[in-house]
Amino acid sequence: MKKTLVTALLALTAALTAGAQSRTEVYTFPSEVLGAEKSCTVYLPDGYDRSQESYPVLYLLHGASGCHTDWTQKGDLRRIADEAIAAGMARPMIVVMPDASGEGPKRTGRHMGYFDVPGWDYERFFFEEFMPAVEKRYRIASDKAHRAVVGLSMGGGGTAVYALRHPELFGSACSMSGLLDMFPGRRSYDNAFQQSVADNSPVALLRGMTAEQLDGVRSVRWWVDCGDDDFLWKCNVDFYTLMRERDIPLQYRMRDGGHTWRYWQTVLPDALTFVSNGFGK
Numbered sequence: 001m002k003k004t005l006v007t008a009l010l011a012l013t014a015a016l017t018a019g020a021q022s023r024t025e026v027y028t029f030p031s032e033v034l035g036a037e038k039s040c041t042v043y044l045p046d047g048y049d050r051s052q053e054s055y056p057v058l059y060l061l062h063g064a065s066g067c068h069t070d071w072t073q074k075g076d077l078r079r080i081a082d083e084a085i086a087a088g089m090a091r092p093m094i095v096v097m098p099d100a101s102g103e104g105p106k107r108t109g110r111h112m113g114y115f116d117v118p119g120w121d122y123e124r125f126f127f128e129e130f131m132p133a134v135e136k137r138y139r140i141a142s143d144k145a146h147r148a149v150v151g152l153s154m155g156g157g158g159t160a161v162y163a164l165r166h167p168e169l170f171g172s173a174c175s176m177s178g179l180l181d182m183f184p185g186r187r188s189y190d191n192a193f194q195q196s197v198a199d200n201s202p203v204a205l206l207r208g209m210t211a212e213q214l215d216g217v218r219s220v221r222w223w224v225d226c227g228d229d230d231f232l233w234k235c236n237v238d239f240y241t242l243m244r245e246r247d248i249p250l251q252y253r254m255r256d257g258g259h260t261w262r263y264w265q266t267v268l269p270d271a272l273t274f275v276s277n278g279f280g281k
Contacts, residue, residue, distance in 0.1 A: 022046045022082050024072055029133055033125040040130075041068045042138065043081060043095035054139045056093045056146040056279040058272075059131075061100070061155025064179075064189060065108050068099035074261045080268050090272040091279055096134050098126065100158070108189050114158030115196040127166065144219075148172040148275035152264050153232070154179050160202035160239070164209075167216040172278040174223040174271045177259055178202075181235035203235060206242050214246055221278045222250035225267050227257035 028039040045055065060077070062070040071077040077095065084090035100122060102112025111120045135142040149170050151159035156178020163173035181203040187194060209217065222243065226236035233254070240252045251274070257263035 021049070022078060023049075024078055026068075027134070027137065031125050031129050033121055033129055038125070038130070039068055039099050040134065041072055041097040042134070043072075043078060043097075044138070045081070045085060045092035045094070047092060048094070048139070052139070054141040056091060056148070056276075057135070057138075057140045057142070058093050058095045058275055059147075059149045060095050060097045061114065061149070061151030061158050062097065063151075063153030063155050064112060064193075065102075065106050066154075067101040067107055068097045071095075071097050075268065076265055077268070080265065081272060084269050084272045089269060090276040093272075093276070093279070094138055094140055096138075098130060100154070102190060102193065108193075110190055110192070112190060113154065113193045113196050115161070115200045117192040117196050123162075126162075127169075131169075144169055145171050146279050148174070148278065150174040150176070150271050150275065151178070152176040153259065154197075156180065157197065157200070157202060161200050161205060163220050163222075164202060164205050164217055167220045170220055172221040172223070172275045174225070174274060175236075175239075176225050176264055176267050176271065177227060177230050177232055178224065178236060178239070179232060180239040184231060184234060203238050203242060206239070206246065209246075214248065217246075218248050221274070222248065223253075223271070223274045224250060225253040225255070225270070227259065227263050228254050229256075229258040230263075231259060 022045050024041055024043050026039055026041055028037055030037050060071050081095060085092050100114050101107040103109040114122060116123045147170055149159045149162055156175035157180055159173050159175045160178055160180055163170045179197060181201045182198055224236060224240055226233055243250050
């Protein structure tokens, strides 16, 4: 009987998803801070084009050597979001996927990353230009209670730092397989990027926070996920341990898997459910 019910639920969800009119589009605009154009991919849920409703927003960050199309082309974001919304697991939301790619054929050269480096103030761009532009263009309920940030790997580190530094802006923060401290061993990435990772370690940032700053961090709903075969497992455990020591509530998951898109596709439905449960609270 249980198997029959599960099969029926999956069939119903698939049928509802098949009729969904969600869509994705690319939004490009010039940045004065960066002196360059930047693009993002935006997921608009079914119903967006037929209503005047304002929607919660999720900023979904990609990893190193990626770009703003990763979550749609490799992560199957549209299908997963459609199914989660159709099944009632997630609220209809706008998902904004920014671009923090570097130069070069593998996108790991100059200007990669979510932090400021000499001559490229990406973090300042994100908060001073990017978020205001996106939230003006789309019908977004632009307050802390309806805004979340999620990211994988390099984007998981960006997620943690952005929410630690700006707890007044994000109601929920979810890091998947996050780069939450120094690299565990040598990397072949651009040196400025590696230095920015060292200078913006979430573990070090959390360790140096004042009691007042920690109070702000506690206002964010935190969720961290990392596979048991992931090369970044230790910095994720270190971050979890430090959060617990500082009495900051968070949910932590370590499941079977590694640093792969297959793993992140498995995690994404849970992340969408988690942030949805926090919207408006």
